[in-house]
Amino acid sequence: MIGASGSGKSSFARQHFLSTEVLSSDYCRALVSDNENNQKATNDAFDVLHYIAAKRLAAGKLTVIDATNVQPEARKPLVRLARDYHCLPVAIVFDLPEAVCQNRNKERPDRDFGPHVIRQHRMQLRRSLRGLRREGFRHVFVFNSVEDVDSVSQVVREPLWNDKSDEHGPFDIIGDVHGCYDELVELLEKLGYEQVNLENPDNAMDGHYYRHPEGRKAVFVGDIVDRGPRILSSFKLVYNMVKTDNALCVPGNHEIKFMRKLQGKDVQLKHGLAETIAEMEALPDEQRSVFQKEAIIFLDNLVSHYLLDGGKLVVAHAGLKEEMQGRGSGKVREFCLYGETTGETDEFGLPERINWAAEYRGVRQVVYGHTPVPEPEWLNNTINVDTGCVFGGKLTALRYPESELVSVPAKLTYCEPVRPFKKNSGDRLTIQQIQDDILDADDVLGKRFISTRLRPNIVIREENATAALEVMSRFAVNRATCKTLRNAAEPFWR
Numbered sequence: 001m002i003g004a005s006g007s008g009k010s011s012f013a014r015q016h017f018l019s020t021e022v023l024s025s026d027y028c029r030a031l032v033s034d035n036e037n038n039q040k041a042t043n044d045a046f047d048v049l050h051y052i053a054a055k056r057l058a059a060g061k062l063t064v065i066d067a068t069n070v071q072p073e074a075r076k077p078l079v080r081l082a083r084d085y086h087c088l089p090v091a092i093v094f095d096l097p098e099a100v101c102q103n104r105n106k107e108r109p110d111r112d113f114g115p116h117v118i119r120q121h122r123m124q125l126r127r128s129l130r131g132l133r134r135e136g137f138r139h140v141f142v143f144n145s146v147e148d149v150d151s152v153s154q155v156v157r158e159p160l161w162n163d164k165s166d167e168h169g170p171f172d173i174i175g176d177v178h179g180c181y182d183e184l185v186e187l188l189e190k191l192g193y194e195q196v197n198l199e200n201p202d203n204a205m206d207g208h209y210y211r212h213p214e215g216r217k218a219v220f221v222g223d224i225v226d227r228g229p230r231i232l233s234s235f236k237l238v239y240n241m242v243k244t245d246n247a248l249c250v251p252g253n254h255e256i257k258f259m260r261k262l263q264g265k266d267v268q269l270k271h272g273l274a275e276t277i278a279e280m281e282a283l284p285d286e287q288r289s290v291f292q293k294e295a296i297i298f299l300d301n302l303v304s305h306y307l308l309d310g311g312k313l314v315v316a317h318a319g320l321k322e323e324m325q326g327r328g329s330g331k332v333r334e335f336c337l338y339g340e341t342t343g344e345t346d347e348f349g350l351p352e353r354i355n356w357a358a359e360y361r362g363v364r365q366v367v368y369g370h371t372p373v374p375e376p377e378w379l380n381n382t383i384n385v386d387t388g389c390v391f392g393g394k395l396t397a398l399r400y401p402e403s404e405l406v407s408v409p410a411k412l413t414y415c416e417p418v419r420p421f422k423k424n425s426g427d428r429l430t431i432q433q434i435q436d437d438i439l440d441a442d443d444v445l446g447k448r449f450i451s452t453r454l455r456p457n458i459v460i461r462e463e464n465a466t467a468a469l470e471v472m473s474r475f476a477v478n479r480a481t482c483k484t485l486r487n488a489a490e491p492f493w494r
């Protein structure tokens with residue numbers, strides 16, 4: 001909230017938000033100095049306020065800052081906090097006439113500052129008004145009068161676009177298609193989907209889609225386009241399935257590049273985009289322009305990731321860390337599209353990726369694609385379903401909630417992968433087993449609760465965990481384990 005002293009911020013907050021949602025600078029002044037109006041306590045008060053706000057935002061809780069916030073310096077740390085936790089900052093501005101604020105403060109004996117204070121607040125506020133969006137506020141609401149404020153009957157909390165927790169599926173989550181239309185159709189039919197013709201077919205977008213007779217929904221992890229043999233047919237099929245509510249689709253990095261190309265931006269025709277563009281150029285003029293217009297709208301509206309089935313399932317192209325799930329920021333979108341890279345390149349000249357899934361400890365299942373793997377495998381509640389169909393692998397779907405994998409083999413190797421695409425040799429360890437072979441001290445140190453089949457919630461006290469670990473570590477042979485332990489528990493190791 002932004003407004004001069006006496007502009008009615010606290011009353012508005014009391015009326016429309018939970019008392020625990022509102023962090024007031026006055027209250028924090030009192031917390032640290034027993035006096036709400038002690039201006040000397042301002043810095044400490046804001047330390048406390050920012051600290052609590054950070055905890056709330058980390059937990060994804062709506063947080064209302066009740067302070068004047070009329071100076072850019074005061075708002076800056078708040079916008080930064082919102083960004084750090086991938087929350088959207090919203091400004092509610094109380095641009096009320098000076099007389100209203102002066103009168104209200106006169107009625108309050110504890111506000112004994114002179115009228116110049118409010119005049120200055122008002123000036124700072126007016127100077128700030130136009131720049132709020134540039135400062136990073138994603139929505140700005142301005143009240144110009146007492147009537148404006150009083151006319152608000154309710155503050156409506158809109159869920160983010162990525163929040164589809166109301167949709168419970170069942171789902172069939174389909175890996176990177178990359179123009180493998182024949183395999184896509186075969187997979188859909190194997191999953192039980194049936195072809196339906198559109199009633200009013202649009203020439204530019206083909207006339208059919210696939211629908212499951214039991215109302216299952218396909219969820220595409222993105223990278224529909226580029227590289228493969230029938231890119232536009234694949235794209236149009238996904239488009240029609242999304243339009244008719246038979247599918248959801250999150251964008252892949254290839255969709256974004258394709259969209260930028262369609263918008264006339266300077267994009268290199270590499271990594272298979274040339275094939276997409278060639279198919280488009282081959283369309284008759286009239287169809288092409290309709291297709292282009294529709295495709296831009298469709299691509300531009302794709303949402304970075306989805307939270308599904310009461311928040312139990314997350315689908316994102318390159319996966320998603322726990323702290324970013326269901327949040328909205330540029331960084332979240334970036335992660336969904338490209339994952340996290342080290343900034344280095346590997347021996348094939350490809351960006352070296354950070355394996356976020358190895359560190360994942362979240363409760364939500366994350367299903368993703370982006371990096372082709374020979375076999376989809378579970379790792380810490382995440383699974384990569386991109387089995388490199390276009391590279392001669394297969395096209396895979398994960399049936400949710402059944403956790404059943406269904407795939408169809410590629411008919412051809414349509415594209416030679418830069419990094420060799422190796423098939424699994426039979427009896428190797430699963431990636432989860434390899435992962436579990438290395439103990440991460442953070443997973444076992446400190447007070448722990450474990451649930452067993454016989455007894456739920458057994459408490460492992462910190463000192464007991466440490467002792468157990470100490471005994472176990474005498475038998476440690478894995479040097480990586482030794483290193484982890486030594487770093488995490490230096491004093492006890494010695």
Ligand SMILES: [Mn+2]
Nearest residue numbers: 223252253370
């Ligand atoms: Mn990708």
